[in-house]
Amino acid sequence: MSDETASVRILKVDLSKIRDNALLIGFFKDKLGLSDEIRKFDNELGNVIGSFIRNNDFKAEKGEAKNIFVNKNIKNIVLVGLGEEEKYNFDALSTVVADVSKKLRDNGSESFSVFLSSFNNGKLKDEEMIEKIVLSSLIGMYRFTEYKTKDKDKIKKIKHVTIVTNSNKSYDKELRYAVIVSDAVNKTRDLVNTPPNVATPDYVANYAKEVARKLNLKCTVFDERQIEKLKMGCFTGVAQGSANKPRLVIMEYHGAGKQKPIAIVGKGVTFDSGGLNVKPYPFILNMKDDKAGAVAAIHIIEACAKLKLQLNLIVVAPFCENMIDAASYRPDDVLKAYNGMTVEIKNTDAEGRLILADALSYAAEKKPEVIIDIATLTGASLIVLGYVGTPFVCTDDKLRKKLNDASAKSLEKLWELPLWQEYEESLKSDVADVKHIGDEGEAGVITAAMFLKNFVDDVPWAHIDIGTTVWSKVDKGVLTKGATGATVRLMMELLREWR
């Protein structure tokens, strides 16, 4: 669905041999001298680079990009500012590459080359640099154009990206990883961006089946009658107000022997109107993104299967709509969860935790090694960390460490919140076993998580609340306005090094 992605190759070749529309050369602030390799190349070009730097205002501030039109084998040299050498890291590299990729595309370039060694401050590993360059470029250039009908042929695209190295190493593994993960991020964005009249629960379930068919994964889809028969009372309660009936999608990947699977549970509300506690305008806008956790899970298992990772995975993804109807569930209803607990409803807009409750218990029954759920669960996530990072909770030391490591590596910022027992107080109900929301305006991310904790048994568990980071308002760095594909890079980093 997304714009066809650029093809990427890695070439060991002399700079003078490259033929391309543009060559990117990185410079650090206050270090504008040319390396031997670049000086030799510049001599062949008639010293255009050296003289440009002497005569123009290029400071190599982070993100600065200056074009020199040379019109030889290389048509344009792009001087790329990397900022201060000491502050440079993979985050800076990714942002700069993503921004320059966008810029070149918008200027009508169809391809470009990156001179790898000039983007290294001497501290970064080539292998990781290649992954980050490919990921940030392919993710940064993403656009959602599916529903544009006019002038589609005029949409500018980069078709080829070349990374130029001077090493004899093969980077096939890194390239393959980065292309597969970028694809998973962008396909997640495509489906999350797909409007709610199209991406109904049935549509998304069929999409999952198709993903599974292509990779020989087991995929089971339960319909509304089967979900009811399973006694998933919370899921059924939320779904019963919509003409678009719910689907429970289970996907399984076996990449290892008998070891316990890792369970990924995703919130899949294809549209969240708030239900009878209807969301007022403008808060009702964008609520197609409420399926993003489940959509990410589908593409994570797909990418793991493509990479043939040696682990077992199960995805549990409940899809439904939260709508207003004579049959809608109400505040004060008491629902019976799949694990037998009774739940008092206080606000029909807190629907995500209800469908997750049943999905988590279902996942826990499979005796997985861990359960990780991904959900656009709360607006309160915006208050906690803004658009910068994603809050999570975790019940297990080993899993917490793995998530923090994966966060650092993937550049998707996570920050843990506590599950202090005091928060349980606010979920006490006068009529049922538990209430599904806490006290208004108090620790909303945590109380939502505290509610979910009732449904995971004693399986080590983490809950990732992407309520805010699911969506971007800006076109900047790896972000494009719209769905972000949140957690895909993170989860892939986590799973590739699971053992």
Ligand code: BES
């Ligand atoms: N899907 C929303 C959370 C959300 C809101 C995500 C805005 C992204 C942007 C969720 O179902 C919801 O409405 N949560 C309520 C819970 C409240 C009623 C306890 C919220 O966060 O306001």
Ligand code: ZN
């Ligand atoms: Zn809601």
Ligand code: ZN
């Ligand atoms: Zn919701």
